[in-house]
Amino acid sequence: MERLTESSPVRALPGVGESRAAAFARMGIYTLRDLIRHFPRAYENRGAIRRLSEGLDGEASAFLLTVATEPRGAMIRRGMTITKFRAFDESGTVEVVFFNQNYVKDIFHTGAQFRFFGKLTPTRSGFQLASPAYEAVVPGIPLPPFVAKYPLTEGISSKLVEKTVLAALRAVLPSLVDYLPEDIRCKHGFPTLSYALMSIHAPRDHAALTAALRRVVFDELYCFSLGMALSRARRTTADSPICPKADLTPLLSRLPYSLTAAQNRVCEEILADMAGGKQQPMNRILIGDVGCGKTICAAVAIYNVVRAGHQAALMVPTEILAHQHYNELSALLSPLGIRVALLLGSTPEREKKQIRAAAEATDDSRVDLLIGTHALLSDKLQFSALGLTVTDEQHRFGVRQRAALKQKQRTSHLLVMSATPIPRTMALTLYGDLDVSRIDEMPPGRQRVATYVVNEGYRERLHGFMRRQVAEGGQVYVVCPAVEETEEEENDLPLDRLDLLAAREERPPLKAATAYAAQLQNEVFPDLRVEFLHGRMKAAEKDDVMRRFAAGEVDILVSTTVIEVGVNVPRASLMVVENAERFGLSQLHQLRGRVGRGVKKSYCVLVSDATGESARARLEVMRTTYDGYRIAEKDLEQRGPGDFFAAACAGGFRQSGGMSLHLSYLCSDTDLMHSAAEEAKSTAAIDPTLSLPAHTALRAEVERLFAIEEATIS
DSSP: OOOOOTTSBGGGSTTOOHHHHHHHHHTTOOBHHHHHTOOOSEEEETTSBOOGGGOOSSSOEEEEEEEOSOOEEEEEETTEEEEEEEEEETTEEEEEEEESOGGGGGTOOTTOEEEEEEOEEEETTEEEEESOEEEEOBTTBOOOSEEEEOOOOTTOOHHHHHHHHHHHHHHHGGGOOOOSOHHHHHHHTOOOHHHHHHHHHSOSSHHHHHHHHHHHHHHHHHHHHHHHHHHHHTSOOSOOOOOOOOOOHHHHTTSSSOOOHHHHHHHHHHHHHHTTOSSSOOEEEEEEOTTSOHHHHHHHHHHHHHHTTOEEEEEOSSHHHHHHHHHHHHHHHGGGTOOEEEEOTTSOHHHHHHHHHHHHOOSTTOOSEEEESGGGGOTTOOOSSEEEEEESSGGGSOHHHHHHHHGGGTTSEEEEEEOSOOOHHHHHHHTTTSEEEEEOOOOTTOOOOEEEEEOGGGHHHHHHHHHHHHHTTOEEEEEOSBSSTTOOOOSSEEGGGGGGTTOOOOOOOOOBHHHHHHHIIIIIOTTSOEEEEOTTSOHHHHHHHHHHHHTTOOSEEEEOGGGSSOOOOTTEEEEEETTGGGSOHHHHHHHHTTSOOSSSOOEEEEEOOOOOHHHHHHHHHHHHOOOHHHHHHHHHHHHOSHHHHHHHTTTTTBOTTSOBOSSGGGOOOHHHHHHHHHHHHHHHHHOTTOOSGGGHHHHHHHHHHHTOOGGGOO
């Protein structure tokens, strides 16, 4: 039999036929490497054995029980059989029930001991365990305390994934190369890569699992930071466009306000980069709170590059946002003689050809600033003198998309913008290939959004408040954590709570956007205009709903967090966040920033029935704190960098182009995060291109993680 390696297809494993291989492919699993890095989404904590008398709290629990009676089967109705028997521990007895599993009669016999895992429910005759998971207790062979639960797809069960992953591990681990430099591994006391991978999928105890997770998280952060360092080292050294600082008076005099000190500082940093002081083009990220004035800083950069005789391109994630930027920037820049155009996927082909021709022109017909969506990445679009590329809402674009836009002119300056306030140390980890500018000051007069935390008992009053807001000319956002009512997690232990084994806080049921929108429209506000919006809708549908909301044609918009980054709607005066305990502080702050953009007094109401101490503490921070950077620091302190990695690697924490952070978004150890960044910096200082023989495996891992060719890594 041919020796299997990480690059072997999953089809090479015994028992994986074409249909199973196709099912794995739907989850992005093609090779054994993909399979052994298909990490559990959670673990069932079966090691915490409870007595039957302690199990009536609505949670799935583990019970060590002895079978008291032989199983008996019966047919309930056509196509439905039931098998049941009684089992006991020192605190009581329970009826164990299985449906359509007649074979269990041959498994359970009087006197045998099993570990059951399930939810204990009361019945008229006592207690019942319905279809629990079970494992036989064999003297001398300990049962695993944690059982992995995997992300699944149709045709693939968790047991099948577990079996297939373990088979892949047995095949691959003997020849697996540990790419982490040995001195770094020993310095931090990390286990080997083989041990870590095996312990994540089949941990023998909590200590082994914790050590394994730390190793893999460190690897991901270390390789991410190294990839960013390689990106910086590979920047072109060709002459970048020299754009001397222009007289900004014509531009700034058109503004109805003066720039803040923070905006002036950031503009100076940008203009200095573009003035020719460096051999390399500017590669800078501008981070700032919602409403802090990032767009005018981008306008200054655009104005400066155009005055120097070059062009600029601005890419945004949605068409409605592109329209908003076009309207604002053309009104500001066109009177100054700067030609602005808009290119969208929906732009008619004839008009697209005209715009592409204007982008390539070298005469007076040349467009100076082209604003658009992903349409700017088209191979058909070329610029005659592109000097600056700007991407707005950076977290919607990955490394490859940034690189693709910059490929239009590899020597052009690059400015990316993010509306997620990120602590400086985290920003340096996430955006190591970019210089970081921060706007940490809000413009004067920006109104504070009054924030309240309420529970379900305030529902009727909340509905009345929503109606009042609409009656007074306002509009309302309602954000729900789920799209459908069926999106509820199982009673298992999420990875981000592994260090809180005893703190299983109550998690109230999820509010679903589609069902709640229907309820509001049909039962509560039949006379108002209620719409819903979620990420599964087609882009054109989402844009249409947001366009009508922005135009005042919708009174109440029920949505998932897809509106976290959205258009400016000055009439929106109330943000209601359902199940607020399910969101991170930075995410809640982003949502709150959707309102308070007009003259009307605005409010944010966080609805939560959570009683857990950590959830209440988070919501109290939101109620009393308005500074985005302080909130970000608190979020990092309380929850780890989850929201920030979500921002950097949108779409399941995956950079477009392949960079995956499977577990790092769950990291709650900021020291580990900083150590990874520092070690990456040291490695890059010694070997900037990872060309030394000792770094061959490490370089291959970094390149594989990013899955981007050298020529295209930005």
